[in-house]
Amino acid sequence: xxxENGSNNTQTGTWRVKAGLAQMLKGGVIMDVVTPEQAKIAxxxxxxxxxxLERVPADIRADGGVARMSDPGMIQxxxxxxxIPVMAKARIGHFVEAQILEALGVDYIDESEVLTPADxxxxxxxxxxKIPFVCGCRNLGEALRRIGEGAAMIRTKGEAGTGDVVxxxxxxxxxxxxxxxxxxxxxxxxxxxxxxxxxxxxxxKETRALGRLPVVNFAAGGVATPADAALMMQLGVDGVFVxxxxxxxxxxxxxxxxxxxxxxxxxxxxxxxxxSKDLGEPMVGINVRSLPEEELLAERGW
Amino acid sequence: xxxxxxxxxxxxxxxxNVTVGVLALQGAFLEHxxxxxxxxxxxxxxxxxxxxxxxxxxxxxxxxxxxxxxxxVRWGLLQPLQDFIAAGKPVWGTCAGLIMLAKDIGQTPxxxxxxxxxxxxxxxxxxxxxxxxxxxxxxxxxxxxADFLPGKAPFRAVFIRAPRIEAIGPTVTPLxxxxxxxxxxxxxxxxxxxxxxxxLTADPLLHEYFVSLVKQxxxxxxxxxx
Numbered sequence: 001x002x003x004e005n006g007s008n009n010t011q012t013g014t015w016r017v018k019a020g021l022a023q024m025l026k027g028g029v030i031m032d033v034v035t036p037e038q039a040k041i042a043x044x045x046x047x048x049x050x051x052x053l054e055r056v057p058a059d060i061r062a063d064g065g066v067a068r069m070s071d072p073g074m075i076q077x078x079x080x081x082x083x084i085p086v087m088a089k090a091r092i093g094h095f096v097e098a099q100i101l102e103a104l105g106v107d108y109i110d111e112s113e114v115l116t117p118a119d120x121x122x123x124x125x126x127x128x129x130k131i132p133f134v135c136g137c138r139n140l141g142e143a144l145r146r147i148g149e150g151a152a153m154i155r156t157k158g159e160a161g162t163g164d165v166v167x168x169x170x171x172x173x174x175x176x177x178x179x180x181x182x183x184x185x186x187x188x189x190x191x192x193x194x195x196x197x198x199x200x201x202x203x204x205k206e207t208r209a210l211g212r213l214p215v216v217n218f219a220a221g222g223v224a225t226p227a228d229a230a231l232m233m234q235l236g237v238d239g240v241f242v243x244x245x246x247x248x249x250x251x252x253x254x255x256x257x258x259x260x261x262x263x264x265x266x267x268x269x270x271x272x273x274x275x276s277k278d279l280g281e282p283m284v285g286i287n288v289r290s291l292p293e294e295e296l297l298a299e300r301g302w
Numbered sequence: 303x304x305x306x307x308x309x310x311x312x313x314x315x316x317x318x319n320v321t322v323g324v325l326a327l328q329g330a331f332l333e334h335x336x337x338x339x340x341x342x343x344x345x346x347x348x349x350x351x352x353x354x355x356x357x358x359x360x361x362x363x364x365x366x367x368x369x370x371x372x373x374x375v376r377w378g379l380l381q382p383l384q385d386f387i388a389a390g391k392p393v394w395g396t397c398a399g400l401i402m403l404a405k406d407i408g409q410t411p412x413x414x415x416x417x418x419x420x421x422x423x424x425x426x427x428x429x430x431x432x433x434x435x436x437x438x439x440x441x442x443x444x445x446x447x448a449d450f451l452p453g454k455a456p457f458r459a460v461f462i463r464a465p466r467i468e469a470i471g472p473t474v475t476p477l478x479x480x481x482x483x484x485x486x487x488x489x490x491x492x493x494x495x496x497x498x499x500x501x502l503t504a505d506p507l508l509h510e511y512f513v514s515l516v517k518q519x520x521x522x523x524x525x526x527x528x
Contacts (some may be wrong), residue, residue, distance in 0.1 A: 006447050007445075008446070008480060008481070010443070010444040011442060011443055011444070012439065012440060012442045012443050013367050013439070014443055016306075016443055016460055016503075017438075017442060017443055017460060017461075017462060019306045019463045020306075020441070020460050020499060021441065021462050022332055023309070023333060023364075023464065023502065024327070024329055024364050024365050024366065024397070024398075024462055024463075025329075025365075025366070026329060026330060026332070026365075027326070027328040027329060027331070027364060027365070028328045028329070028365065028369055033441065037356075042471045043368060044332045044372075045366070045372075046328075046369045046372040046373060046376075048328060048329075048365065048366040048369045050364070052455065079437075083368065083432060083433065083462065084366050084368055084369070085366075085437075085438065102439070103441055105436075105437050105438055106437075106438075107439075107463070107472040108438065117438060130439050131438060133441055144511045187412055205308070206305070210309065210310050211310060212309060212310055214305070214306055214309075215306055215308075215309075215311070219371035244398070260369070260372075260373070261373075261376065262527060263328075264326075264327050264349065264373055264377075265349065277436070281478060
């Protein structure tokens with residue numbers, strides 16, 4: 001394409017193209033799916049993208065062991081089934097899994113704490129890839145470090161596979177609260193703030209000027225109901241990931257559709273009441289406070 | 303290099319003789335609202351039929367066309383949107399919005415055809431292939447020239463999992479090309495489509511052009527607004 005349209009100075013894999021896809025996903029719901037059939041249900045329910053993986057976080061949590069990138073054959077079958085973007089997860093720091101996902105042609109790579117980390121000191125250098133990355137964060141420093149490494153989209157981590165929204169709320173409030181703090185800070189304090197949160201100074205300045213993260217920011221980890229999704233939207237995120245919350249519930253198609261409606265009409269309680277009716281059993285859920293510290297996925301990554 | 307444009311909501315201008323709505327069900331609607339406000343045009347998000355009645359023109363933004371299509375049906379917007387077009391009011395579809403406006407969707411090997419999006423506005427005489435340039439890895443940016451606006455400098459355009467216009471009917475005028483592909487087109491000075499995303503770049507020339515269409519239509523039909 002570059003050759004035949006040389007006079008147009010055509011470029012692929014630019015920052016604008018990577019961050020731009022995330023802009024197209026805003027106001028939408030990205031759903032975890034483990035089979036092509038589930039991917040179809042998600043697409044039919046109005047998901048703006050799907051995350052293809054072998055086991056949803058609730059099962060990863062239950063099964064234990066090492067969680068790795070999914071079988072590329074299985075990801076390929078999901079890509080063949082739906083026309084919406086397909087994301088897939090690589091282990092933190094596992095740049096070869098990311099290379100494989102890029103070769104496969106997935107639309108977004110999630111360098112995810114839900115999988116067992118491959119490197120306990122370093123994340124993937126994401127600027128090297130033409131495929132965009134989304135990464136998790138618990139606070140502003142973590143978000144800006146990931147953006148510094150090339151993440152074109154951020155999601156707050158929450159605590160995946162629990163159905164408990166409390167950590168998603170904590171992480172969203174932390175990131176958004178730190179941005180507010182940054183905006184009222186005298187200029188001379190910015191460098192020290194950047195040092196304290198371990199974030200690149202230039203990105204700290206940019207975030208302050210914008211009054212928001214410089215890339216699209218979704219919520220993830222524990223969203224199980226339309227009300228949970230609308231709560232995250234009202235807190236100020238751009239969209240939501242729903243992992244185990246849909247296909248671990250009693251009526252996945254109906255719940256998936258309701259969560260999509262809730263993200264569009266997050267500010268309208270009457271509509272939220274209407275769409276929340278008769279959805280069947282939600283996923284059972286695990287109270288995050290009952291989990292031992294070594295089982296907390298959000299602690300992975302740095 | 304890292305700046306992502308139009309993510310932060312702009313202030314509404316105090317005055318302006320037309321109001322442009324942006325369909326705000328899913329996708330990059332805030333980006334369009336921001337560009338409009340920056341060029342001094344009143345802009346508001348549209349989520350209901352009642353809101354649609356308050357605007358003189360409408361942008362259907364980029365996003366996921368399957369998602370937007372389903373939400374349009376779910377919230378009873380299909381008929382009001384068709385009425386809006388029948389009343390002669392301008393509508394501009396970017397990317398997913400173009401797919402909503404297209405009369406027909408072609409079949410490509412990897413992508414589903416019209417059955418994926420049975421409920422569309424089907425108002426513009428074009429046939430379009432979804433995601434025709436490939437998946438995200440093939441998404442690209444390129445320089446384009448708006449030859450229909452003499453004197454305008456080339457501008458950078460962003461194509462994200464973009465559709466391709468496969469065929470255009472006799473009432474449709476090609477406005478901008480990328481190689482052999484028509485990437486912007488106009489029907490009856492009312493329906494505008496672009497396969498790329500002018501809301502993701504700094505140059506507002508296409509927003510200015512669309513607003514000029516809205517103003518012309520508004521002046522032709524003063525009775526539609528009290």
